[in-house]
Amino acid sequence: MKTLVRFNFLKNRALIFSVLGFHAFVALLAPYLRLSSTDSQDSAALLQGPSLNHWLGTDSLGRDVFSRLLHGGRPSLVIAFAATAISCLIGIVIGSIAALAGGWIDEALSRVIDFMLALPTLILLLLISSFFGQDPLILSVALGLMYASPIARVARSATQTLLARDFIRVARLQGGSRISILFGEVLPNVWRVMFTEVAMQFTWILLAFSSLSFLGLGASPPTPEWGLMIAESRSYMTLNPLLVIAPIMMLASLVLAIQAMVDHE
Amino acid sequence: MKNLARRVVFSLATFIALAVVSFVGVDALPGDGCTALLGRFGTDAKIDACRKENNLNDSVVVRLKDWSGDLVRGDLGYSIKRDEQVSEIIIPRLRNTAVMAAVAALIAFPSAIVVGLLLGRYPRKLISKAVNQFSVIAMTLPEFVIATVLWLVLSIWIPIFPGVSVMPSNASLLQLLPNVWLPALTLAVVIFAHSMRTMRASVTNVQNMPFVESARLRGTNERKMIKRHIVPAALPPVVNVVALDGAWLLTGTFVTEAAFNFQGLGRLAIDAISDRDTALILPIILFGLAVYLVSSILADSLVRVFDPRLRSSNR
Numbered sequence: 266m267k268t269l270v271r272f273n274f275l276k277n278r279a280l281i282f283s284v285l286g287f288h289a290f291v292a293l294l295a296p297y298l299r300l301s302s303t304d305s306q307d308s309a310a311l312l313q314g315p316s317l318n319h320w321l322g323t324d325s326l327g328r329d330v331f332s333r334l335l336h337g338g339r340p341s342l343v344i345a346f347a348a349t350a351i352s353c354l355i356g357i358v359i360g361s362i363a364a365l366a367g368g369w370i371d372e373a374l375s376r377v378i379d380f381m382l383a384l385p386t387l388i389l390l391l392l393i394s395s396f397f398g399q400d401p402l403i404l405s406v407a408l409g410l411m412y413a414s415p416i417a418r419v420a421r422s423a424t425q426t427l428l429a430r431d432f433i434r435v436a437r438l439q440g441g442s443r444i445s446i447l448f449g450e451v452l453p454n455v456w457r458v459m460f461t462e463v464a465m466q467f468t469w470i471l472l473a474f475s476s477l478s479f480l481g482l483g484a485s486p487p488t489p490e491w492g493l494m495i496a497e498s499r500s501y502m503t504l505n506p507l508l509v510i511a512p513i514m515m516l517a518s519l520v521l522a523i524q525a526m527v528d529h530e
Numbered sequence: 531m532k533n534l535a536r537r538v539v540f541s542l543a544t545f546i547a548l549a550v551v552s553f554v555g556v557d558a559l560p561g562d563g564c565t566a567l568l569g570r571f572g573t574d575a576k577i578d579a580c581r582k583e584n585n586l587n588d589s590v591v592v593r594l595k596d597w598s599g600d601l602v603r604g605d606l607g608y609s610i611k612r613d614e615q616v617s618e619i620i621i622p623r624l625r626n627t628a629v630m631a632a633v634a635a636l637i638a639f640p641s642a643i644v645v646g647l648l649l650g651r652y653p654r655k656l657i658s659k660a661v662n663q664f665s666v667i668a669m670t671l672p673e674f675v676i677a678t679v680l681w682l683v684l685s686i687w688i689p690i691f692p693g694v695s696v697m698p699s700n701a702s703l704l705q706l707l708p709n710v711w712l713p714a715l716t717l718a719v720v721i722f723a724h725s726m727r728t729m730r731a732s733v734t735n736v737q738n739m740p741f742v743e744s745a746r747l748r749g750t751n752e753r754k755m756i757k758r759h760i761v762p763a764a765l766p767p768v769v770n771v772v773a774l775d776g777a778w779l780l781t782g783t784f785v786t787e788a789a790f791n792f793q794g795l796g797r798l799a800i801d802a803i804s805d806r807d808t809a810l811i812l813p814i815i816l817f818g819l820a821v822y823l824v825s826s827i828l829a830d831s832l833v834r835v836f837d838p839r840l841r842s843s844n845r
Contacts, residue, residue, distance in 0.1 A: 275663060275666055380544075380547075380548075383544065383548065383819070383822060383823075384548075385781070385815060385818045385819070385822075387782075387784055387785075388784075388799060388803075388811075388814075388815055388818065391784075391799075391800065391803045392556075392559065392803055392811070395803045395804055395806065396559045396560055396561070396806065468670070472672040475672060475674075476672050476673070476674055476785050479672075479674040479785065479788075479789075480784070480785065480788055480800060481804075482803075482804075492674065495674065495675070495678055496674075499678060499681070502678075502681070502682055502686055503686055506682060506686075509678055509682065510682075513675050513678065513679065516671075516672075516675060517667075517670075517671055517675060520670050520671065521666075521667065521670055521671075524666070524670050
């Protein structure tokens with residue numbers, strides 16, 4: 266017991282990267298693993314425990330839990346990658362422009378960022394998804410726009426500290442235009458500083474989408490998605506607790522591994 | 531003082547601007563109270579009659595003027611879909627959420643401050659490391675996972691609390707109380723982790739300051755050291771976090787309330803959004819905004835009260 270507590274699993278590099286590797290492997294290769302179909306329903310085998318045919322049992326519609334579990338991270342991961350890319354693009358460009366331009370442009374952009382930060386994210390997401398349909402593309406763009414403001418804020422301050430550094434001054438003295446300085450000197454360096462922030466953002470977006478699915482407004486049935494699987498199976502927890510424990514373990518291990526990797530850097 | 535007045539004015543302006551933006555934004559969504567009421571059975575003629583009756587055919591500007599006028603007079607509006615005054619729908623739910631938030635705050639904040647202090651003071655103890663890892667996990671996981679785990683453990687495996695709450699929104703306090711525990715515990719886990727880590731970091735920070743070192747060299751005993759020197763200096767950042775977490779307890783509870791079917795404001799917001807009951811969505815958004823703005827002012831002013839260094843520099 267003592268060694269178990271002493272073993273800091275959040276700081277063990279090998280463990281973190283093998284968990285991340287496992288998730289990458291599963292997310293990329295799930296469709297090619299010759300698993301049973303995620304949608305085929307076996308009405309003769311509802312809510313069964315683990316067996317040779319169904320390694321983790323079946324859900325309330327007789328679908329194979331193991332197969333759904335391995336596919337269940339893909340929708341959130343795709344959306345999280347897309348939304349993070351959008352938020353980085355917008356956030357870093359706006360943030361570094363604000364810092365580079367200074368003056369009233371900086372002031373105006375900062376106010377816009379503050380305004381966006383005050384918006385109630387989850388309510389907006391629910392509204393968008395309820396009124397415009399649960400389209401992954403719309404949700405990615407919406408998530409990307411909403412999560413751009415924290416990135417912009419960090420990018421702005423990172424750029425400001427960069428601007429005081431010698432190599433930027435040299436670039437300016439050499440007569441570089443603002444745009445060439447932005448793309449040549451600022452962005453490549455801001456990117457390095459921003460990694461932590463972006464990785465954190467990625468997990469938040471992932472969890473936001475899972476929470477939406479849990480509320481019934483993210484992934485729509487019969488898509489296998491961890492949040493949705495948890496929501497669908499909660500009423501059957503007494504009969505087969507694996508139905509909720511398995512997706513919880515997948516979601517938790519993925520998010521904790523990303524978090525631990527970020528802390529490690 | 532001047533600073534505070536300026537912030538209040540600025541927040542008020544932000545609130546008004548966001549209120550207008552929210553009104554126009556919600557108005558621009560496809561569908562209104564009448565289509566929500568009549569659903570797919572609404573013929574054009576019926577919808578038109580309903581719109582006429584509720585003055586929905588006026589231009590956005592006219593309706594915005596009417597709506598804001600009513601709002602100033604304390605009238606939150608009327609839900610066509612639910613055929614009820616918005617205030618009558620919201621107030622009982624707000625009470626439920628407030629009770630839940632109060633229970634969560636009473637569980638989480640005092641324990642977070644004590645545990646954070648102990649963890650900061652004795653970081654090498656085994657139990658400190660275990661609690662610390664637990665708090666990292668609790669902070670990372672989404673509420674619906676924490677809610678489901680608590681439900682599984684505290685309602686199914688060890689049946690202490692009822693799982694899904696079955697109660698009308700205007701249940702008496704006595705009926706409400708058993709249903710409050712699980713959602714309140716879920717919220718408490720989240721804010722405990724958050725405020726405990728702030729307290730721990732703050733204590734660690736204070737311990738390295740020269741005045742603590744000098745007190746130690748004077749031979750101050752542990753009790754006095756904690757009471758007189760460490761806690762007063764470590765509290766200000768925690769007060770800030772407590773104010774912001776308190777605001778979150780009132781406005782960030784959608785997922786938790788939905789997980790336990792708890793009849794609070796968050797659950798209502800989700801229902802209103804799925805029903806596309808726009809008249810009900812708006813006041814809930816505005817309430818969230820108001821709480822957010824008030825709490826951030828409160829957080830900064832409280833820090834000034836607790837931290838003498840900031841007070842003197844302001845004069």
